[in-house]
Amino acid sequence: MADKKKPVIDYELCMACGICSGDCPLSCIALRKTDIDRYQKAYPVLDEYYRCTGCTRCAKACPMEAIRMM
Amino acid sequence: MRGNFLKGYCGKILMVDLSDSTFEEIEIPDVIYEHFLSGVGLGAYILYKYIPQGADPLGPKNILGFVSGLLTGTGSFMTGRWLAVCKSPLTGGFGDANCGGTFSPALKQSGYDGIFFKGQAPTPKMLFIDNNGPQLLDASDLWGLDTVATEAAINQKVTTNKKLAIATIGPAGEHQSLIAGISNDGGRMAARSGVGTVMGSKKLKAVVLAGSKMIRSQDPQTLKAISRDYARKIKAANLPSLASGAMLPMMGKSMVATDKAIPIDGMLSTAIIKKWGTGFTNTMGMTMGDTPVKNWKGSVVDFPHRKYRHMNPDQIQKHETKKYHCYSCVIGCGGVCDINGISKGRFSHTHKPEYETVAAFGSLLLNKDRDSIFIINELLNRGGMDSISAGNTIAFAMECYEKGWLSPEVTGGLDLTWGNTEAIVTLVEQMIAGVGFGAILQHGVKKASAILGLESAPLAIHAGGQEPGMHDPRLDPILGIHYSCDPTPGRHTIGAGSYYTYMRIWEDVTWAPKVKLGEDKNDEYEANNQVGLKSMINACIKQILDGSGGCFFALVSGLNHFKLFDYLNAATGWQKTANEYMTIGLRMQTLRQAFNVREGINPRDFKMNPRLSGNPPLTTGPLKGKSFDLDAMMSVHYQFMGWDKKTGIPTKTALEDLGFCDLEMEGVTHG
Numbered sequence: 001m002a003d004k005k006k007p008v009i010d011y012e013l014c015m016a017c018g019i020c021s022g023d024c025p026l027s028c029i030a031l032r033k034t035d036i037d038r039y040q041k042a043y044p045v046l047d048e049y050y051r052c053t054g055c056t057r058c059a060k061a062c063p064m065e066a067i068r069m070m
Numbered sequence: 071m072r073g074n075f076l077k078g079y080c081g082k083i084l085m086v087d088l089s090d091s092t093f094e095e096i097e098i099p100d101v102i103y104e105h106f107l108s109g110v111g112l113g114a115y116i117l118y119k120y121i122p123q124g125a126d127p128l129g130p131k132n133i134l135g136f137v138s139g140l141l142t143g144t145g146s147f148m149t150g151r152w153l154a155v156c157k158s159p160l161t162g163g164f165g166d167a168n169c170g171g172t173f174s175p176a177l178k179q180s181g182y183d184g185i186f187f188k189g190q191a192p193t194p195k196m197l198f199i200d201n202n203g204p205q206l207l208d209a210s211d212l213w214g215l216d217t218v219a220t221e222a223a224i225n226q227k228v229t230t231n232k233k234l235a236i237a238t239i240g241p242a243g244e245h246q247s248l249i250a251g252i253s254n255d256g257g258r259m260a261a262r263s264g265v266g267t268v269m270g271s272k273k274l275k276a277v278v279l280a281g282s283k284m285i286r287s288q289d290p291q292t293l294k295a296i297s298r299d300y301a302r303k304i305k306a307a308n309l310p311s312l313a314s315g316a317m318l319p320m321m322g323k324s325m326v327a328t329d330k331a332i333p334i335d336g337m338l339s340t341a342i343i344k345k346w347g348t349g350f351t352n353t354m355g356m357t358m359g360d361t362p363v364k365n366w367k368g369s370v371v372d373f374p375h376r377k378y379r380h381m382n383p384d385q386i387q388k389h390e391t392k393k394y395h396c397y398s399c400v401i402g403c404g405g406v407c408d409i410n411g412i413s414k415g416r417f418s419h420t421h422k423p424e425y426e427t428v429a430a431f432g433s434l435l436l437n438k439d440r441d442s443i444f445i446i447n448e449l450l451n452r453g454g455m456d457s458i459s460a461g462n463t464i465a466f467a468m469e470c471y472e473k474g475w476l477s478p479e480v481t482g483g484l485d486l487t488w489g490n491t492e493a494i495v496t497l498v499e500q501m502i503a504g505v506g507f508g509a510i511l512q513h514g515v516k517k518a519s520a521i522l523g524l525e526s527a528p529l530a531i532h533a534g535g536q537e538p539g540m541h542d543p544r545l546d547p548i549l550g551i552h553y554s555c556d557p558t559p560g561r562h563t564i565g566a567g568s569y570y571t572y573m574r575i576w577e578d579v580t581w582a583p584k585v586k587l588g589e590d591k592n593d594e595y596e597a598n599n600q601v602g603l604k605s606m607i608n609a610c611i612k613q614i615l616d617g618s619g620g621c622f623f624a625l626v627s628g629l630n631h632f633k634l635f636d637y638l639n640a641a642t643g644w645q646k647t648a649n650e651y652m653t654i655g656l657r658m659q660t661l662r663q664a665f666n667v668r669e670g671i672n673p674r675d676f677k678m679n680p681r682l683s684g685n686p687p688l689t690t691g692p693l694k695g696k697s698f699d700l701d702a703m704m705s706v707h708y709q710f711m712g713w714d715k716k717t718g719i720p721t722k723t724a725l726e727d728l729g730f731c732d733l734e735m736e737g738v739t740h741g
Contacts, residue, residue: 024232026282027233040393042394063145
């Protein structure tokens with residue numbers, strides 16, 4: 001069986017709002033990537049790649065449409 | 071399926087009876103959301119309905135609620151706030167406290183717009199909710215732990231698929247300090263109104279959430295589109311890279327150099343908050359006169375540049391290791407600071423001290439030791455105590471000490487001379503533990519004054535029992551109206567003349583007066599119709615914000631950018647006008663006032679200490695000679711709210727106009 005698609009974050013669009021992280025039912029996404037903007041805001045990272053079931057909730061929740069399932 | 075599952079809210083609350091460990095799910099009719107929204111409005115509805123008149127705030131009949139916002143989790147930005155609501159042991163009236171972090175979405179992901187607690191547990195408990203439902207668990211082993219240690223211990227012993235959202239009290243709430251708050255996310259505080267005291271009285275140590283239920287809205291695509299438009303503006307709001315904290319005192323001076331209004335775009339304040347968080351006003355507030363000094367009787371002359379420069383936000387941010395922001399926030403005002411060195415290994419880190427804490431433990435006490443403020447910040451966050459109330463109370467004690475009313479024998483040997491950092495830190499530790507002289511101060515300034523004697527009452531700075539935030543009404547008199555007229559008095563986030571200008575509500579609400587360039591700001595020192603109308607609008611929009619889970623910093627970024635009314639319509643499908651939403655805000659505020667009246671409160675008794683209205687006026691600094699007639703200004707506010715001009719009691723006509731009769735809310739319409 002092919003692997004399920006996983007979220008890939010487009011940091012050009014992402015606002016580091018944390019909605020994806022807060023909405024993930026398995027808390028697979030952590031806010032810890034700080035080298036994106038001059039404020040060093042914490043951006044999301046898929047920390048739990050193997051726990052992620054590819055449910056797409058993060059992608060659907062993202063207001064910026066910054067998450068694609070790939 | 072009920073239609074309300076597609077309106078942004080869950081349509082039900084959980085009522086937990088701690089006396090007999092039972093649960094009741096209560097369905098909330100759609101009409102209640104349409105009349106009161108969710109959040110503070112839903113909280114007011116439940117408290118009014120279920121708390122019996124005259125209930126002891128620290129007894130089993132009081133109800134403590136944790137409520138989310140109508141917009142939380144809908145794809146809207148800046149709507150991740152939750153509130154704790156209860157009958158306040160500090161004021162005897164409606165109590166609420168507002169907090170961010172990750173707890174608000176977790177409430178709705180557990181399936182409830184609010185979780186309410188009645189009764190009292192015989193032994194310490196914590197509520198745990200996951201997708202299987204609620205459980206009350208023993209928390210005896212957690213009792214006595216500070217808030218950070220409690221979260222760590224719960225994370226150790228509870229294993230779930232989803233990261234836990236935890237709200238907890240520390241030792242201050244456990245031993246019934248009246249100024250105790252509730253903490254989540256390692257020290258974010260719902261600090262005000264003594265909400266942590268009520269939680270402690272119920273022997274409820276923590277609320278632990280791990281649900282992952284969906285939050286559904288009417289029009290998710292429109293919600294996202296509004297968010298993207300707001301995000302574009304936020305992204306573009308940046309100060310020049312050369313902007314430094316050293317410029318802020320000069321900005322403060324320039325802002326008070328003119329008596330004319332300059333209605334700047336709220337996005338400028340957003341750019342400033344993005345860079346420094348609330349700390350931007352640590353030094354700017356000194357030169358403006360906004361920041362109180364020496365128990366509100368001093369000025370920048372008493373705490374001059376050589377002292378306040380230590381609070382320069384650039385200096386504070388040198389300790390910041392990463393930014394911190396709440397769920398759905400695109401501004402990011404918070405930070406995490408490394409204080410391992412400062413605290414000599416006692417604490418590894420702390421949330422970046424907010425302006426309120428810096429002022430309450432800086433200029434208010436003439437304390438120029440920045441390092442001590444980092445430590446005090448962490449002590450209070452861990453102890454679960456409100457920094458605004460604690461700072462005001464210590465300032466009161468220091469002024470009593472200065473007058474010779476307190477001797478070292480009474481203070482347990484503490485030398486409470488202004489600015490004595492060591493004594494301040496010790497006193498904070500004593501207040502949190504409820505020991506030594508701190509046992510007298512732990513309940514806030516009103517009670518401390520009562521214990522120490524009536525002659526100290528004029529030095530006790532509070533409104534209706536609650537200590538004011540660190541913003542001076544002598545600079546912005548409308549702030550003083552809200553300190554004195556809000557059903558939960560003494561809070562700085564309800565409204566001010568400056569906030570009114572920033573939020574540009576006149577672009578949405580047709581009857582809201584526009585602030586024009588060059589308008590005379592001195593008019594706000596008079597009890598005129600314009601002041602009454604502005605303060606009424608402030609109170610109403612704040613209720614709508616608190617019913618939505620919205621952030622104050624989004625409001626002051628301007629409603630022309632932060633499309634609160636459009637968000638609400640997209641989430642619910644209601645298609646109400648801004649004017650109609652303002653009626654909802656008025657109804658919410660009126661219900662909170664009606665709660666107070668029912669509890670026997672005379673609204674006039676919430677009038678803040680006369681020192682804050684310039685009676686007597688300051689003799690130095692930018693606010694020298696400034697004063698206003700607070701009684702008259704309270705009257706004009708009451709009048710515009712539809713409350714009796716003399717008494718502040720909602721009139722029968724106003725209650726009927728707001729539809730309380732149709733809601734069959736017994737007692738409200740009696741006026």
